[in-house]
Amino acid sequence: MLLTISSTAGKATDLGFLLHKHPEKAQTFDVSGGSAHVFYPEATDHRCTVALLLEVDPVALVRGRRPGGTDGFSLTQYVNDRPYAASSMLAVALGKVFRTAMAGRCDLRPELPEQRLPLEICVPVLPCRGGADVARQMFEPLGWAVDARPVPLDPRMPEWGDSRYVELRLTGEVRLSEALNHLYVLLPVLDNAKHYWVSPDEVDKLIRAGEGWLGAHPAREVITRRYLAHRGELVSTAVGRLAERDDAEPEVLDNAVPDPALADGEEAEPKVSLALQRRGAVLAALRGAGAARVVDLGCGEGALLRDLLADANFREVLGVDVSHRALEFAARKLRLDRMPDRQRERLTLLQSSLTYRDDRLRGYDAVVLMEVIEHVDPPRIGALASTVFGYARPTTVVVTTPNVEYNVRYEDLPAGTMRHRDHRFEWTRAQFREWADGVAATHGYGVRYLPVGPEDPELGPPTQMAVFSVVGA
CATH class of the missing domain: 3.30.1610.20 (Hen1, N-terminal domain)
Structure with a gap:
């Protein structure tokens, strides 16, 4: 050949x-x-x-x-x-x-x-x-x-x-x-x-060779399935790994969106990526709640974990993901084997499902679901809420998710499509509030809503965030 x-x-x-x-x-x-x-x-x-x-x-x-x-x-x-x-x-x-x-x-x-x-x-x-x-x-x-x-x-x-x-x-x-x-x-x-033989190592090879182009490819799902020989467990892991890079896709799109707060002729300041703004908003919410022991549910490759470890106020950090391969990748990106002992002692990586009760998730000050909920099948959303708010029951829960109304501002995003191919849904602001208000009322939490990213007067921000707090805490 x-x-x-x-x-x-x-x-x-x-x-x-x-x-x-x-x-x-x-x-x-x-x-x-x-x-x-x-x-x-x-x-x-x-x-x-x-x-x-x-x-x-x-x-x-x-x-x-x-x-x-x-x-x-x-x-x-x-x-x-x-x-x-x-x-x-x-x-x-x-x-x-x-x-x-x-x-x-x-x-x-x-x-x-x-x-x-x-x-x-x-x-x-x-x-x-x-x-x-x-x-x-x-x-x-x-x-x-x-x-x-x-x-x-x-x-x-x-x-x-x-x-x-x-x-x-x-x-x-x-x-x-x-x-x-x-x-x-x-x-x-x-x-x-x-x-x-297609082994789990093929997922790493695909992610590495696809860096910079596979995530935005319109045939990404077909490529992933064929490359991994249609092995369901490997395809799911690869899709999850690509989904955890979900931040990269909206960042590129967001850079092309004019800030609606700017007056005509006013020059924009250097762009800060939407992913960075999102993590900053989550960290601010956690600091405001006084959380010292934090769980990052759906931690993926560990972008938020790195930020949490950089702040000594977060004394204990637990990164949880359903994908074992994603946790291995996070450990490599965080350079866990070279991390100073005092910092390493603050971090635990754990494989667990978001929709099943796990005693290891109980007793923490805060749980974060950052760009995670939209990757869950709608019939499983109730189980996720029961696990996080009912069983684990931290004092604070922070949830971020895309605002689908803002999608029209992304010139490179075809009308009617979602920001990421692994998204099971994307909510409007009204839909997100309806879900969050219902969860808060059912489990005894109060909830407040904060925008993330440049807020459009008509469409709202690109990312919507809800901060839940136990009533009376």
């Missing part, structure tokens, strides 16, 4: 620096099931092309495999398209051979990775479940011009029609690291199959 990448930049041979592969040298790398060859069919100042040729040994792929399984002793283990068609095997080779380039590193020429290059990528034979339209749906939102031509079953027999393969050609001005990560994720996605 073959993949070529061509550059027509001012000095095209700079491609060799970026890839850490010299144009005058052919190289071979051992990979699972075969060998990967890297060479340059052309290398001039005006055009430079690198080729990755993956030579697959189909016998080596099944050597040592135990009998049984879906293939068993089938001849298809030895006679298949793996040596000829781009697939997850090519993506694996891409990740091994060009690992440093994918990470955007070039020590000899550190300015190069940030440059957008005129690139042309060609994959002569690519399995594409769903046809050429699917290839366009995957790559066009990333800025590529896509030429996906179906490969006929037999050119001599046109009446047989097209095969499931396409010849894919991509052109565009893209950073090389971004281009490599697009290919790494989307080649197996288009094939809709992986030729190796």
Whole structure:
């Protein structure tokens, strides 16, 4: 199987620096099931092309495999398209051979990775479940011009029609690291199959390779399912991890929204992201309540946990998430293994559900649900309220959620769609207040409402926040 990448930049041979592969040298790398060859069919100042040729040994792929399984002793283990068609095997080779380039590193020429290059990528034979339209749906939102031509079953027999393969050609001005990560994720996605066991580590690989583009991709759910081989538990974890980056999507959108409080001609101050404003509002509410022991329910990657630990007034911090992988990622981001002992003693990470009673959540001063409730299926909202307000029953509960009325201010958000694909709903201000007032009355809390972000006179703020306090506390 073959993949070529061509550059027509001012000095095209700079491609060799970026890839850490010299144009005058052919190289071979051992990979699972075969060998990967890297060479340059052309290398001039005006055009430079690198080729990755993956030579697959189909016998080596099944050597040592135990009998049984879906293939068993089938001849298809030895006679298949793996040596000829781009697939997850090519993506694996891409990740091994060009690992440093994918990470955007070039020590000899550190300015190069940030440059957008005129690139042309060609994959002569690519399995594409769903046809050429699917290839366009995957790559066009990333800025590529896509030429996906179906490969006929037999050119001599046109009446047989097209095969499931396409010849894919991509052109565009893209950073090389971004281009490599697009290919790494989307080649197996288009094939809709992986030729190796999909373990939980694949979630980390997807999140890492999708950094900066997957979260906003309109086909993100399809990409996630296909990349993770439709394994439900892994898909749920990945969706949760992406949902925890929900802050990133509204931040980008919010930067494009004019502050309605500004007069005509008045210059705006430097933007503070909506996510940062949200965390600041939550921290202010907790400080105002005098909370010292705080639970962050649905803590995700730990953005709020970091802020809580930075304030010594929060003596005990509990981060809770239903996803074990998300907690592992939070531990890495917080550098738990390098954290000073006194700070480490203040933090506990706990896997637990938001909708089931857990004795470990009782006895805390405050519970925070920051951009969490909208990810819960509506039939489970009652169970969440019973768990938090009825059973755990902290003195203070802080809840933030998007204000759907404000969505029209986001120019990049199509009408009628929600801010995040994992949102089960988004409430108006009236709906949020109706729910919060009902919960407060049922469980003996008072509630007050605060805006977060630039408040529109007609539509309200982008984020709405409710602070609940036990009556008589």
